Amino acid sequence: DTGVSQNPRHKITKRGQNVTFRCDPISEHNRLYWYRQTLGQGPEFLTYFQNEAQLEKSRLLSDRFSAERPKGSFSTLEIQRTEQGDSAMYLCASSLGTVLQETQYFGPGTRLLVL
Amino acid sequence: AQSVAQPEDQVKVAEGNPLTVKCTYSVSGNPYLFWYVQYPNRGLQFLLKYITGDNLVKGSYGFEAEFNKSQTSFHLKKPSALVSDSALYFCAVRDASFTGGGNKLTFGTGTQLKVEL
Numbered sequence: 001d002t003g004v005s006q007n008p009r010h011k012i013t014k015r016g017q018n019v020t021f022r023c024d025p026i027s028e029h030n031r032l033y034w035y036r037q038t039l040g041q042g043p044e045f046l047t048y049f050q051n052e053a054q055l056e057k058s059r060l061l062s063d064r065f066s067a068e069r070p071k072g073s074f075s076t077l078e079i080q081r082t083e084q085g086d087s088a089m090y091l092c093a094s095s096l097g098t099v100l101q102e103t104q105y106f107g108p109g110t111r112l113l114v115l
Numbered sequence: 116a117q118s119v120a121q122p123e124d125q126v127k128v129a130e131g132n133p134l135t136v137k138c139t140y141s142v143s144g145n146p147y148l149f150w151y152v153q154y155p156n157r158g159l160q161f162l163l164k165y166i167t168g169d170n171l172v173k174g175s176y177g178f179e180a181e182f183n184k185s186q187t188s189f190h191l192k193k194p195s196a197l198v199s200d201s202a203l204y205f206c207a208v209r210d211a212s213f214t215g216g217g218n219k220l221t222f223g224t225g226t227q228l229k230v231e232l
């Protein structure tokens with residue numbers, strides 16, 4: 001399978017705990033994005049990497065959220081001191097980053113439930 | 116700022132009939148426009164995009180969309196709907212002139228398509 005993969009697919013945690021999600025993009029893609037999707041809404045942009053550089057962060061990304069892409073390949077999204085409002089589907093996408101090839105391809109998502 | 120509106124929460128059509136899912140957008144510059152489909156508990160699957168060129172773009176599974184700059188619309192269409200087309204459809208936009216931060220997409224709230232026998 002050469003698509004975007006995300007792990008874990010589901011995560012249940014208690015309020016106050018830390019969680020970390022992983023995203024493996026399509027191998028030749030240099031751009032990687034994180035989005036969050038809550039029930040009944042479209043995905044909302046969180047952050048974006050070009051290679052290992054984090055170039056943009058949304059105001060949605062509070063101080064409790066941190067993302068890394070240390071070698072320009074896979075990425076991790078960590079949420080510290082989780083809150084019930086963090087419950088959502090976290091989606092990762094990747095793209096080639098050229099004008100005609102900038103389609104973002106999405107992974108299956110990680111569904112987080114904070115109790 | 117860029118935004119997308121999908122005015123219909125749900126669209127119902129009979130199998131074999133044509134379908135249309137509406138999308139309007141707002142950007143400062145020229146738009147890049149996308150349609151994605153989402154099946155339950157799954158990620159988004161790319162259907163088609165408009166970057167430049169012909170206003171009518173064709174995509175996967177027989178879907179097409181027409182870019183209308185004067186009406187700022189990008190409606191999704193299919194000549195003959197299938198029951199298997201039933202899913203949640205999202206329209207998304209990126210401002211092509213925005214060079215400061217890559218190409219984040221802004222999505223609409225989605226339209227649930229239900230195709231009935």
